[in-house]
Amino acid sequence: MVTPNSNYSQSGSFQYRTFIDPFVVSRLQSVLGANMIVETTRDSIRGELMEVQPDHIALKAGDSTIFVRIQQIVSVMPI
Numbered sequence: 001m002v003t004p005n006s007n008y009s010q011s012g013s014f015q016y017r018t019f020i021d022p023f024v025v026s027r028l029q030s031v032l033g034a035n036m037i038v039e040t041t042r043d044s045i046r047g048e049l050m051e052v053q054p055d056h057i058a059l060k061a062g063d064s065t066i067f068v069r070i071q072q073i074v075s076v077m078p079i
Contacts, residue, residue: 018054025070034078038073047062048061
């Protein structure tokens, strides 16, 4: 989240902020490698959870790797 008034420094550079939910990250790390359905604010994605970072996950869906921002995840269901 970038707000121009509070994040703009005197040197002219921006400071970026993101909200991290450590409980979600921890739970996702516990099912790393599992096949799952990830429901996002946009659609559902089915694939293998390949990577978990503080701000996003990577799913292997067929031959593609899909990156999903954790803030966009509504629910996760291992299958």
